[in-house]
Amino acid sequence: MKRFLMILLSAVLVMAALGGCDKKEEETVIRLGGLKGPTSMGMVKLLDDAEKGKTESKIEFTMAAAADELTPKFLKGEMDILAVPVNLASVLYNNSEGAVRFAAVNTLGVLYIVEKGGTTVNSVADLKGKTIYATGKGTTPEYALRYLLGENGLDPDKDVTIEWKSEPTEVAAVLGQEAEGVAMLPQPFVTVAMGQVEGLKVALDLTEEWEKLDNGTRFITAGLVVRKEFAEKYPKQLAKFLEEYKASTEYLNANVTEGAALVEKYGIVKAAVAEKAIPACNVVYLDGDEMKTAVDGYLNILFEANPKAVGGKLPGSDFYLGS
Template identity: 60%
Template sequence: MMKKFLALLLSVCLLAALCAGCGSTQTTAEDPATDETTAAGTEDPVTIRLGGLKGPTSMGMVKLLSDNDAGTTTNHYAFTMAGSADELTPKMLQGELDILAVPVNLGSVLYNNSEGSVQLLAVNTLGVIYIVEKGGQTVTDWESLRGQTIYATGKGSTPEYALNYLLEENGLDPATDVTIEWKSEPSEIVAQMAAEDHVIAMLPQPFVTVAQDKFSDLQISIDLTEEWDSLDNGSQLNTAGLIVRTEFAQEHPEAVATFLKEYAASTEYVNANVAEAAQLVGQYDIVEASVAEKAIPYCNIVCITGEEMKTSVEGYFQVLFDQNPASVGGTLPGDDFYYIAQE
């Protein structure tokens, strides 16, 4: 059992880079979840221990957090934030968190390595990856990348798999038709841009926004989310999702249903009120407010649930599995991985 748990933690560390920035863990409350119900069977309000990462993964929940602090949510949310998923996933597996926002494929890894102890509640972020160009306007489509050098981050994880898949679907061999130079973090690409007049790169938000603030001649050339959608293959480019402990979902179905409603309302607010939401993003130390205001429109913040979520994610996982089975935990998750509320 210890060997299996250590293997799981290693998988978490390798696959959790996409949506995480730098930062330390913060906890705004410590109340444990309760399981009290009324005599009539209606569940009393409970405390939901909610976790999130710095970056787009958590931007959609800021109105929910604000309402929680104001005491206007149905349930209470004890929020913990961290800079990387490997700081929070052990807490999830040990029963110290109830719902967690993570890279969506990491949810499958946890499911496969914990005998189904987590389920996917919702997709909360679609693709946040873009091909950008500094110092030129040569990149107009995929074919225009032939023979070019692309600086990128995320080797061995979903950004690499998504880029390879889209290159192949558009007639390019990632191994021979382009040169991909992998960097360990986006800041290295920004440094490359400062050193060279012309740079083509693959960057996630909000680092695209950060780079645009530094280089006035930096432009977005290809939106990987739009390109994935244009393939019309029934799936979507999914960056992050919300996972729930299976035991918690079974014990508190009403609390989970209420959470999903409040979370959906929060994402709608963020997308409709960018300036105000950006201030909340800064307030909760997810991303600086000035960066968030520019980045939110490009972060594809959503709340996709139920059968629509399942269809979107199954196709996406198949793409990842075909390139590297370990990216989803060695095998495609079963139907019970997808939380489908019973009417």
């Protein structure tokens, strides 16, 4: 009898252990945040599908005009995943002592050189002697511009004059008043400005100019960050979310008209503007080693320009999801 009870107890323990292995992950609603602009365009199909109950992911979405509306909540654990500028992802990692993981690149470069009244700018070197109107002083657009000028043999402080404005609308206003002019603008403001300023055209795609350097880095605007705690607690749901997010970016690029309507639905920009801007917004999905190589190289360039741009130091290897 005693032996029988021992065998029965062993069987119960084995079954309990097996049951523990098969224990289902607790379902949760993913609290997702995005910024009003290209960095959120890739998710609009996913948001629409989730709203209609067509996705496995259950999503609670918050759109913001500025990152500081989202990041405090994220760091306090009140949001789970954010689409933010890549340098901000590094800052969040450093400020949280490594409690943040970078999951995927979702937007490459969105900066362009536009020109009015001439066809004189066909390369970065052609900017020599020009006055460039731009926004983003002290942030990544300035560092990117200065880097590209330097890599093309120009001294940013001597060979060009950069006049910084606070908003893209100010840049467009200046160009509208002048017979000729050169500016650096991000999408979708490039598309908006071209509709407002007669004779304005795109002279250079700075993402393409960056690729021409063939230096092993890529020009990146933004990506997805997830709280480490969330990633560890809900790995299956995070993996499914990323799979559905990737499909959403692919849908946007393959169905521009329909995607533009969704971009307007979620308050990013009007559909008419979005339809023209989407092909130039470089919405992508990069993960794994491709993501790590691209982000490492870009953050190194920003760090060399100004360590504060990445939070004072480069993130550790555990910055990347799955590392």
